[in-house]
Amino acid sequence: MKLTVNGWYTNMRFSAAHFIPSHYKCSRLHGHDYGIIINVDGEMQDGMLIDFIELKNAIRSVINEMDHKLLVPGKANIAKYNESTNEYEISYNDKRMIIPAEYVYICDVYNTTSEELSRFVAEKVGAKIGKRKNLRSIEVSVEEGPGQGVFYSVDMRRD
Template identity: 45%
Template sequence: MMLEIDGWKVGLKFSASHFIPSHHKCSRLHGHDYGVRIRIYGEAKDCILYDFVDLKKRVRKICEELDHHVLIPLSQDYITHREEGESIIVEFGGKRYVFPKGDVFFVDVKLTTAEELSRYFSERIVEEVNFPANVKGIEVCVDEGPGQGACYYTPMGE
């Protein structure tokens, strides 16, 4: 059995800017309107797999944390970043960006790709939600617009 939540239709969305240093075109600062889609797999218990309302509330909180921020990868594998006063300095490939500290959200990823953001969301959800034993897996998709995104699957209860 599968439970599905389409973030585009139920408001699990956020707008943010980012860059991908390892990709020529995407190395320029740009933004997206992201949508988060979730699938929960398992067996229904008392005719219910998991509570839609609880899951939407928790995912909405994560979306709100990222909304209207510049997403910077916490990893410094591809970029360097440092704090100077009230600013965050980001450097890579001869580029230097200075952002107000309050405009930045550090994401625990190597790069802020849809692939890595879907993993980030999946890990956060699994950390924060105490899924019952009947839930066997969660798939989280982060779209950079309707019809274009990446998904990450986390098995559970095994």
């Protein structure tokens, strides 16, 4: 059985700015309204696959941290935090930005592409839901617009 939540219709969305240092056009600072699509695959237990409220709360707890922030790829080693000023200095491709820390969200990715954000969000949501005997997998797509995203799958079976 497969359950789907389409964030464009169920308000599982967030807005954020980002850049992709290695891409000629996308290296410029720009933003998106992102939508989350999640598919949960498994077998029913007590008449349901997973409680919609629990699933949506897990998604919201992840994306609310990213909402209205500058998404910075933490694995790219381009951001340095200055504790005395509470700011990030972000440097790449002869560009330099100083951003207040409260406006920055460091993602555990190499690039803030839809592909890597989908993996990042899927793993965080999967960890919040936890392994369950009735769930096989969750797939998450972080779409940069309706119909424009990549799915990443997380194994949800107990070891």
